[in-house]
Amino acid sequence: MNPPDALLAVEVRGLVRSYRRGFLGRAHVALHGLDLAIASGECVGLVGPNGSGKSTLLRVLAAIDEPDSGQVRVFGADPDARAARLATGFCPEDSPYPTDLRARDVLALLGSLRRMERAVCERRAAELLERVGLAHVARERLGAFSRGMLRRFCIAAALLHEPKLLLLDEPTAGLDAPGFAAIESLLDEARARGTTLVISSHLLSDLHQRCERLVALVDGRIVAQGDALALAASLGSAARLELCFEGLDADSIAELRRVAEARGARLVGVQPAQSNLVELYRRNAAARKP
């Protein structure tokens, strides 16, 4: 059931957006009459294969692209309106920020464009750079950053003014395990503040733990939406589920496999979780400290 209009962070009706590839190229329709409502404070994941329209939808919501037709509202306003832009933080898939500027200078510039007080902006920028593990390169130019560092920087830039709506396009692409953990923690805090999150990813594993609702896009159309289990259930017997355990030994895993097979299911594989890598890095870093 859709939430009442007053509580909507995002409202999209009949959204159509097309691109032209090349000067004389044919128009490609990226979004075909999309309808979507996202409640304030909700966390929604956009899933779909490459070219399904996830990034296009986020760019329209961030007022970077304009719809061809249809209605888009962000907190009741046109996304291009100043109030809506101030309420929105956008982290694009590739860093668009000036590579000739230092990280802290870009954040200072963004803060001034978003009318943040200088002292508040400086404090927030320092805190965010620390949190995403870039404090030591704050005075370096973005051109010298690796892809993973740029990803972390983009998320820090999107969070700088504590937006009410955070749009993240493939936020974990190219991130190492500590970076992933840092971003997870920042997103947890944003959720706790009541920020509405819209996260796009083609990896379901990125989204199902965080998002209350997943929206599956294929060829610019919404093909399914609901929570992760509901989406999986819609696939029937072809659905796969990933469970996370701590403290299991080999015997316990064998026991699990037997239980699953007894119920007509199949344990497809066993692999260590990403968080193991974070712990590994943390222990190594601690051991190297004098």
Place this chain on the structure above:
Amino acid sequence: MNVRLAALALRRVAPWWLALALMLVGVLAASSASSSEPAASALARQGVWSVLALLATLTFVPRAAGLAARFSSLEFGWVGAQPVSRARWFGACLAGSVTATLAVCALAAALAESAARFDGAALREVGLAAVPERGVLDGREPVRWSIDASADETLRVELLFVGIEPTAEVEWRARRGVEERSVRATLSRPQALELAVPPGIGTVELELERTSGGALVLLSGERLQRLTPCESSRSASLALACHALLAWTALMALALGLAPWIGTRLAAALALVATLAAWLPGDTFAADVSPVGVLVRALDVAGRGLVPGVPSLAELACTALCALAGLALFVRGLGHRRGGA
């Protein structure tokens, strides 16, 4: 206007090597101008400003275009999401670009004046007046015309000399009511004549006549210069700086506006094509109104040992018009970037 954004524009428009190039031009000019004669100083001043005007135009205009093209293509992902109007965005870009040119103007003025040793009194051009279309002095009829000028002004015409005979003697008279002033000169080469305006009010009647000698004398150019005394010839650099600033502002505004539509190279080329109008012969509109045309003429005036006039209302209005055209193009260009197929 956002100061940080303007600072980013300044940083991107002003290349680091420009300061070095300016210093080099200054050193060369200072070492070559050994004479403290007014004419040598005027030529030294004109030389430094001409080189710098060319260098700065070819540097700043493409870089301003590149600034706008970069914001509207590579960096549109963050530019487009910011809560700043596109008009303010343009304002900050233009302010940063103009600040870069302002610094160059200040440096150029310092270099030109260090190269020009003469700092005595000079005449400042305050206006132009028309001369008769057929200004040929063949000894038969004097050339007569009238102008409006105030009593403290000096009039100046340039005469060409066609040497059928080695010399020609000319007399130039100005009459206002009962007051009369005149000047005589023997010409053996192209030469300028200067004549003080008679006191009083009303129209000044002018008469130019070849009084002896068989050579043909022609009025050069289409206009007569009206001049007033100026305390120091160094004011020429200040006037040139003002004209250069207006010319660069107009060109950079156009480049900023065109770049989101047609890219850096074409935008810069198109804006620079506008400067060609300054060299069109007999185009008084370009010379009086177009900031680039006025700059080219001001350089010519400075080279003759005169102080160019201050920017006219027409020149200011033309610069403002170029800035408004650039603004409209920039705003529409970034808006167009958001649109679909």
